[in-house]
Amino acid sequence: MAGRSITELRGGRVYDPAHGIDGVVQSIYLCDGQVVGAPSDPSDIKVSHDLSGCIVMAGGIDIHTHIGGGKVNLARMMLPEDHRQDLVARGRHPRMGSGHAAPSTLTVGYRYAEMGYTACFEPAMLAANARQAHLEMGDTPIVDKGAYVLLGNDDLMLRMLAGKEPGVKVRDYIAWTLRAAQAMAIKVVNPGGINAFKFNQRKLDLDEQNAYYGITPRQVLLALADGIRELGLPHPLHIHGCNLGVPGNLDTTLATIAALDGLPAHLTHVQFHSYGTEGDRKFSSGAAAVAEAVNRSPNISMDVGQILFGQTVTESGDSMRQYAGSAFGSPKKSVLMDIECDAGCGVVPFKYKDKNFVNALQWAIGLELFLLVSDPWRLFLTTDHPNGAPFTTYPHLIRLLMDRSFRNDMLKTINPDAAAASTLASIEREYTLYEIAIMTRAGPARSLGLGNLGHLGVGARGDVAVYVDHPDRERMFTTPRFVFKAGEMIVRDGRVIASPTGATHVMRVDYDTSIERTLDAYFERYMTVSRRNLAVADGEIDGDGRGSLIAHGARRSS
Amino acid sequence: MSTLILRLEAAPDFDVDLSGITPDALKDKRLPDIRRLKLRQGQRDMALGDLFAIDGTVGGDELEIHGACTRLHHVGAGMRAGQLRVIGDCGAWLGSEMRGGTLSVRGNAGDGVGASMRGGLIDISGSVGDYLGAPFPGAVSGMKGGTILVQRRAGRRVGDRMRRGLVVIGGDAGHGCGSQMIAGSIVVLGAVDSGVGTGMRRGTIALAQAPAGLGPGFALNGHFDLAFTQLLLRHVGGLKSAWRSRLSGIASVERWVGDAGGLGEILILS
Ligand SMILES: [Zn+2]
Numbered sequence: 001m002a003g004r005s006i007t008e009l010r011g012g013r014v015y016d017p018a019h020g021i022d023g024v025v026q027s028i029y030l031c032d033g034q035v036v037g038a039p040s041d042p043s044d045i046k047v048s049h050d051l052s053g054c055i056v057m058a059g060g061i062d063i064h065t066h067i068g069g070g071k072v073n074l075a076r077m078m079l080p081e082d083h084r085q086d087l088v089a090r091g092r093h094p095r096m097g098s099g100h101a102a103p104s105t106l107t108v109g110y111r112y113a114e115m116g117y118t119a120c121f122e123p124a125m126l127a128a129n130a131r132q133a134h135l136e137m138g139d140t141p142i143v144d145k146g147a148y149v150l151l152g153n154d155d156l157m158l159r160m161l162a163g164k165e166p167g168v169k170v171r172d173y174i175a176w177t178l179r180a181a182q183a184m185a186i187k188v189v190n191p192g193g194i195n196a197f198k199f200n201q202r203k204l205d206l207d208e209q210n211a212y213y214g215i216t217p218r219q220v221l222l223a224l225a226d227g228i229r230e231l232g233l234p235h236p237l238h239i240h241g242c243n244l245g246v247p248g249n250l251d252t253t254l255a256t257i258a259a260l261d262g263l264p265a266h267l268t269h270v271q272f273h274s275y276g277t278e279g280d281r282k283f284s285s286g287a288a289a290v291a292e293a294v295n296r297s298p299n300i301s302m303d304v305g306q307i308l309f310g311q312t313v314t315e316s317g318d319s320m321r322q323y324a325g326s327a328f329g330s331p332k333k334s335v336l337m338d339i340e341c342d343a344g345c346g347v348v349p350f351k352y353k354d355k356n357f358v359n360a361l362q363w364a365i366g367l368e369l370f371l372l373v374s375d376p377w378r379l380f381l382t383t384d385h386p387n388g389a390p391f392t393t394y395p396h397l398i399r400l401l402m403d404r405s406f407r408n409d410m411l412k413t414i415n416p417d418a419a420a421a422s423t424l425a426s427i428e429r430e431y432t433l434y435e436i437a438i439m440t441r442a443g444p445a446r447s448l449g450l451g452n453l454g455h456l457g458v459g460a461r462g463d464v465a466v467y468v469d470h471p472d473r474e475r476m477f478t479t480p481r482f483v484f485k486a487g488e489m490i491v492r493d494g495r496v497i498a499s500p501t502g503a504t505h506v507m508r509v510d511y512d513t514s515i516e517r518t519l520d521a522y523f524e525r526y527m528t529v530s531r532r533n534l535a536v537a538d539g540e541i542d543g544d545g546r547g548s549l550i551a552h553g554a555r556r557s558s
Numbered sequence: 559m560s561t562l563i564l565r566l567e568a569a570p571d572f573d574v575d576l577s578g579i580t581p582d583a584l585k586d587k588r589l590p591d592i593r594r595l596k597l598r599q600g601q602r603d604m605a606l607g608d609l610f611a612i613d614g615t616v617g618g619d620e621l622e623i624h625g626a627c628t629r630l631h632h633v634g635a636g637m638r639a640g641q642l643r644v645i646g647d648c649g650a651w652l653g654s655e656m657r658g659g660t661l662s663v664r665g666n667a668g669d670g671v672g673a674s675m676r677g678g679l680i681d682i683s684g685s686v687g688d689y690l691g692a693p694f695p696g697a698v699s700g701m702k703g704g705t706i707l708v709q710r711r712a713g714r715r716v717g718d719r720m721r722r723g724l725v726v727i728g729g730d731a732g733h734g735c736g737s738q739m740i741a742g743s744i745v746v747l748g749a750v751d752s753g754v755g756t757g758m759r760r761g762t763i764a765l766a767q768a769p770a771g772l773g774p775g776f777a778l779n780g781h782f783d784l785a786f787t788q789l790l791l792r793h794v795g796g797l798k799s800a801w802r803s804r805l806s807g808i809a810s811v812e813r814w815v816g817d818a819g820g821l822g823e824i825l826i827l828s
Contacts, residue, residue, distance in 0.1 A: 081696040084695075089603040090601040095601075
């Protein structure tokens with residue numbers, strides 16, 4: 001092993017929950033893009049960084065952030081002011097960019113890296129838009145990426161369920177879709193509701209029937225969750241439930257958890273699904289009940305979708321709920337569209353105001369959820385970027401979770417009725433760095449089955465974030481001392497210094513190719529493109545020599 | 559005399575965004591700080607002092623830009639008060655989102671003059687490009703207040719989606735003058751191209767010369783001697799002496815109404 005070139009990260013305080021390492025002062029060694037053991041020959045250490053006084057974690061992983069696909073580009077087009085007001089000159093970043101809520105692709109990659117994040121997952125890719133999503137993600141520098149493809153509002157799936165097709169056929173269709181869209185997991189948005197919207201239904205609760213197919217959201221959820229379990233996908237069905245944002249949707253959320261009855265599932269942006277109808281304004285927090293149900297259900301993981309105050313834009317496949325929300329858009333403009341036979345899309349700009357009762361209570365509900373759900377391995381830190389707030393607010397959010405007195409100071413500044421209606425002031429919990437490392441690194445990696453990401457054990461990819469320990473956690477997480485990507489230093493003192501291209505993670509499971517006959521007949525009859533044209537080839541992602549694919553497999557074969 | 563003077567010594571070979579370089583914004587700044595003000599030049603940042611020789615008196619509310627050229631965009635954008643005089647031609651978005659004060663140009667200006675402006679006066683001695691007083695990109699309406707005077711010709715879609723305010727074009731106006739107007743007044747003293755008032759909801763377009771034709775959404779309402787017309791003409795005539803003689807002797811108007819809801823008004827002065 002002569003001539004090994006090892007980079008030593010010496011004497012930092014390491015938080016590596018995947019190995020139970022909770023703030024132990026130790027050195028990390030990087031070689032050939034990976035974490036390696038301590039070298040037997042010290043002369044192999046060619047570079048050494050003294051990390052005394054520093055916190056060391058694996059690179060951050062965002063399990064749910066809208067960074068690619070049609071809706072993001074629609075938001076960019078609809079909101080030139082978002083870009084004009086936040087210009088980043090070349091020099092500040094390796095290449096110029098712009099945008100606060102819906103930044104340009106380059107700016108997204110640089111800003112994530114500048115916070116110590118090294119992987120991001122786009123949760124709402126339509127198969128019909130997969131090519132566009134991969135092009136955008138391919139243009140997003142530094143971070144690894146992957147996407148979840150939407151099913152459950154497409155006419156083919158609903159047709160199969162209505163026709164009582166056997167589960168194996170549904171599974172083959174799921175597996176084919178994963179492959180065709182080059183996706184990492186399956187997401188369902190307002191199960192069957194987006195489709196129902198096209199048949200003039202304006203709401204669809206868990207057991208309401210789609211007017212055309214006669215299928216209920218419950219049936220869609222169960223078919224998909226069961227199919228995904230049978231296929232052995234690491235990440236369970238990623239669920240954006242019914243009735244997003246509707247006061248009283250707490251009952252729907254509880255019923256959804258009950259309906260899953262032990263089936264693995266991930267509930268996303270649960271903050272938007274935890275509303276009661278108590279009080280004068282008929283809007284109250286359902287966080288305690290939802291958190292209790294999640295705590296009781298080891299099959300359920302969730303992310304919060306915290307809102308933070310300020311201007312942002314909401315982007316969603318849920319055209320039914322975005323249509324309802326478009327009346328409250330600020331500035332008052334919106335895009336709502338139907339996308340092929342797949343689903344829909346809605347983009348509505350929104351300004352969350354701390355003096356507004358509903359917005360202030362949404363803020364409190366999100367924090368209550370964070371603090372009342374006990375297991376950080378099943379709870380991930382998100383703002384549902386940019387729906388609750390842009391991802392650049394994560395350091396602020398971490399401080400809110402880690403610093404009770406700061407949280408209570410903020411609580412005093414919001415709408416007083418909302419503050420009084422929340423139990424937040426009485427919650428004493430403060431997150432530890434170990435728990436933050438779980439929520440932002442180890443947990444997402446485990447849930448997605450990312451293998452060598454999200455931890456710092458020997459063989460892990462050399463994605464490392466180093467922060468200077470500081471009691472102000474917002475300041476600490478905003479500006480890392482160093483960030484390494486695959487062993488290469490990419491950020492120094494919070495500034496991007498190198499801009500490699502991250503890999504695209506995809507999930508591959510075998511399926512019976514006879515499903516393609518069904519698909520061909522369907523595509524021929526209803527779609528604007530052929531089945532073959534819809535599928536994204538590997539070469540479209542890795543063919544230019546920059547991008548690369550990392551294929552993951554099922555936990556077990558079905 | 560308390561005028562601050564920016565003198566462009568050599569025309570840049572790149573586009574420069576002058577947003578924020580307004581009399582009100584510079585008023586309380588010291589000269590060295592003014593020289594250091596950051597400007598956007600293409601994909602990079604630069605300092606105001608890199609581009610302009612800066613002299614004159616600080617602390618006043620008058621600003622002059624000498625030797626302007628069409629590479630300078632967003633001149634006077636967002637201005638709130640004071641006097642900004644520009645000698646030379648300007649690029650796009652001059653006076654966009656302006657809220658107050660007077661912005662005068664001895665020369666021509668590009669597209670989007672006074673886009674989404676809310677108040678103040680823009681006075682241009684030469685001609686302008688398209689979308690005068692129209693929505694700034696991303697805005698849902700065009701100008702919401704203030705006055706824009708253009709002594710020569712204006713391009714297409716003058717006052718597109720404007721909500722309030724007055725636009726006077728001394729020369730000709732291009733296709734789609736007053737398109738999608740929501741309210742406000744446009745006066746054109748020269749000839750107008752086709753598509754006047756297309757899709758207008760309300761508002762008034764006064765034309766000194768009859769257009770070749772109007773869209774099918776407009777109907778002749780009759781000939782009138784309206785008190786409003788006399789007030790408008792007196793006001794416009796008071797703005798420039800050349801316009802006063804041009805408008806003298808107009809007694810009645812031919813009034814057309816349309817477009818979408820029938821509340822848009824085109825007055826042909828005769
Ligand atoms: Zn989302």
